[in-house]
Amino acid sequence: MTRTGARVLVDQLVAHGVDTAFCVPGESYIAVLDSLRDAPIRLVVARHEAGAANMAEAYGKLTGRPGICLVTRAPGATHAATGVYTAFQDSTPLILLVGQVPREHRGREAFQELNYSDAFGAMTKLAIEAEAPDQFPEIAARAFGTALSGRPGPVVVAMPEDVLAAEADVEDATPHPVARDVPLNGDLARVREFLSTAARPLIVVGGGGWSAQAAEDVRAFAEASVIPVATSFRRQDYIDNTSPSYAGVLTVGHDAALAGRLRESDVLLVIGSRLGDIATRGYTTLEPPRIPQTLVHVHADPKELGRVYEPDLAIVATSPEFLAALEPIDGPHRTDWFASAHADFLASLRHKRGPGELDVGDVMQHLRERLPADALLTNGAGNYTVWCHRFYAFRRYRTQLAPCSGAMGYGIPAAIAAKVVHPERTVVCISGDGDFLMSGHELAAAVQEELPIVVLVVNNGMYGTIRMHQERLFPGRVVGTELVNPDFTAWARAFGAYGEVVLRSEDFPDAFERALAERRPALLELRVDPEAITPRQTLSEIRAEASAQHLGSASG
Ligand SMILES: Cc1ncc(C[n+]2csc(CCOP(=O)(O)OP(=O)(O)O)c2C)c(N)n1
Numbered sequence: 266m267t268r269t270g271a272r273v274l275v276d277q278l279v280a281h282g283v284d285t286a287f288c289v290p291g292e293s294y295i296a297v298l299d300s301l302r303d304a305p306i307r308l309v310v311a312r313h314e315a316g317a318a319n320m321a322e323a324y325g326k327l328t329g330r331p332g333i334c335l336v337t338r339a340p341g342a343t344h345a346a347t348g349v350y351t352a353f354q355d356s357t358p359l360i361l362l363v364g365q366v367p368r369e370h371r372g373r374e375a376f377q378e379l380n381y382s383d384a385f386g387a388m389t390k391l392a393i394e395a396e397a398p399d400q401f402p403e404i405a406a407r408a409f410g411t412a413l414s415g416r417p418g419p420v421v422v423a424m425p426e427d428v429l430a431a432e433a434d435v436e437d438a439t440p441h442p443v444a445r446d447v448p449l450n451g452d453l454a455r456v457r458e459f460l461s462t463a464a465r466p467l468i469v470v471g472g473g474g475w476s477a478q479a480a481e482d483v484r485a486f487a488e489a490s491v492i493p494v495a496t497s498f499r500r501q502d503y504i505d506n507t508s509p510s511y512a513g514v515l516t517v518g519h520d521a522a523l524a525g526r527l528r529e530s531d532v533l534l535v536i537g538s539r540l541g542d543i544a545t546r547g548y549t550t551l552e553p554p555r556i557p558q559t560l561v562h563v564h565a566d567p568k569e570l571g572r573v574y575e576p577d578l579a580i581v582a583t584s585p586e587f588l589a590a591l592e593p594i595d596g597p598h599r600t601d602w603f604a605s606a607h608a609d610f611l612a613s614l615r616h617k618r619g620p621g622e623l624d625v626g627d628v629m630q631h632l633r634e635r636l637p638a639d640a641l642l643t644n645g646a647g648n649y650t651v652w653c654h655r656f657y658a659f660r661r662y663r664t665q666l667a668p669c670s671g672a673m674g675y676g677i678p679a680a681i682a683a684k685v686v687h688p689e690r691t692v693v694c695i696s697g698d699g700d701f702l703m704s705g706h707e708l709a710a711a712v713q714e715e716l717p718i719v720v721l722v723v724n725n726g727m728y729g730t731i732r733m734h735q736e737r738l739f740p741g742r743v744v745g746t747e748l749v750n751p752d753f754t755a756w757a758r759a760f761g762a763y764g765e766v767v768l769r770s771e772d773f774p775d776a777f778e779r780a781l782a783e784r785r786p787a788l789l790e791l792r793v794d795p796e797a798i799t800p801r802q803t804l805s806e807i808r809a810e811a812s813a814q815h816l817g818s819a820s821g
């Protein structure tokens with residue numbers, strides 16, 4: 266039986282188990298839309314392609330299956346690029362299906378023509394274009410396999426318009442399991458050898474391709490072997506934070522005690538993480554290429570091993586497979602090191618109240634105590650995230666959806682995807698005032714899809730992160746960072762969402778209950794003092810400190 270290329274493609278999505286796709290429609294792939302109409306796939310319509318791609322990225326993070334995003338030719342694709350980049354940096358499986366001009370017009374710079382392998386080559390694992398309708402089964406199998414295998418990541422599939430319309434008689438692909446990299450027994454024995462004699466071992470977890478079982482396995486291994494575990498930036502949910510082995514997160518501006526612990530460790534077992542820029546405070550806590558401690562580095566991509574730090578033992582393995590194979594060892598001689606690591610984490614959860622009537626630390630403390638273990642927290646980028654990451658305790662795998670890429674505008678699309686996947690769970694997005702306006706319009710998608718997410722907008726009237734850097738480097742010289750904001754709650758109401766302003770910490774708990782009780786998308790605008798720029802230092806303190814240094818260096 267013959268089918269159009271569009272139908273063949275959609276049938277492959279169904280065959281690969283796709284249940285949800287995120288899109289902004291375009292006439293360039295209208296035949297695919299038509300085929301989706303009859304498919305058992307929920308289509309979530311975003312208002313901007315960055316939103317659609319970020320939703321698909323969050324879906325990929327949450328489920329471990331490729332998020333599917335459909336966008337129109339060039340402008341749709343370039344809008345979606347931010348989500349693709351986040352999938353790349355965050356190692357998330359994602360497939361971007363993008364329209365393309367008919368084959369016979371290619372190379373003429375036809376209307377909205379773009380060479381996708383050129384444009385996306387540096388931020389995807391594969392960018393491929395269909396040449397004939399009967400290729401879709403093979404292309405889809407390759408796209409799913411590539412997105413999921415090794416270090417997961419994004420794939421772009423371009424769909425020339427005439428290929429979608431043409432007919433073919435072709436069989437559907439049968440999805441096959443993805444090959445996993447398993448550690449060698451000899452290497453596992455050496456890991457155990459290193460760890461059994463270590464006095465101050467530390468495990469650092471991160472990267473993509475994890476699972477709830479892997480999170481459970483690392484907790485069980487670390488507790489039984491008396492080894493503390495630190496998580497990497499925005500991978501805080503890779504171990505139950507209430508585990509006595511949890512030592513905290515190597516986030517932006519992380520605790521000095523944790524940085525000290527990373528430096529003082531004698532054996533470092535890095536699982537899945539690239540031991541990157543943020544975890545090492547710009548490669549200063551640990552200076553590449555050779556570090557004093559014994560480094561065991563486990564990663565699914567052999568190209569990441571030895572790329573920055575020279576490991577004593579390099580193991581190519583996916584994190585779940587590595588952890589499933591790792592047997593615990595005895596470690597009673599390091600009980601003090603172990604206990605003090607978790608004690609440091611518990612101490613770092615206590616915040617000092619900052620300036621202003623509403624303190625984001627108070628809000629996070631309330632959420633920590635109020636939310637069930639399976640609630641999902643999402644965020645984008647900005648200084649407000651420092652409070653989110655420092656003062657919350659994640660208990661279940663994939664309760665944190667946050668961009669390791671540091672892309673603003675991620676939180677709301679991610680919250681939408683989270684609520685699509687887990688309608689029964691509480692989903693809270695925390696956003697900054699700058700961050701919110703990069704994707705706040707996706708509240709329309711949340712209202713349309715009837716997804717009762719709660720959005721907290723931390724409003725300090727500025728692009729706070731950049732202002733902080735300004736005060737550090739050019740004290741007092743404010744430029745390009747002040748924001749005149751709209752009335753956020755009126756904006757929320759205009760979309761059909763609930764909106765309320767919160768001015769004081771003590772008013773937050775009741776406002777949060779009202780937001781939850783609405784059972785529709787809700788926004789709480791948290792007005793904070795712009796002085797409260799970090800949990801540790803105010804804006805004025807940063808400015809004064811920088812001015813003194815500048816004066817000092819001018820006179821000295
Ligand atoms: C897409 C994108 N554009 C710009 C930046 C640079 N940037 C990082 S944080 C930030 C300001 C965020 O402001 P806001 O959301 O209000 O949070 P605040 O820092 O004030 O808490 C900017 C502009 C970025 N990380 N991502």
Ligand SMILES: [Mg+2]
Pocket residue numbers: 647697698699723724725726727728729
């Ligand atoms: Mg701000």
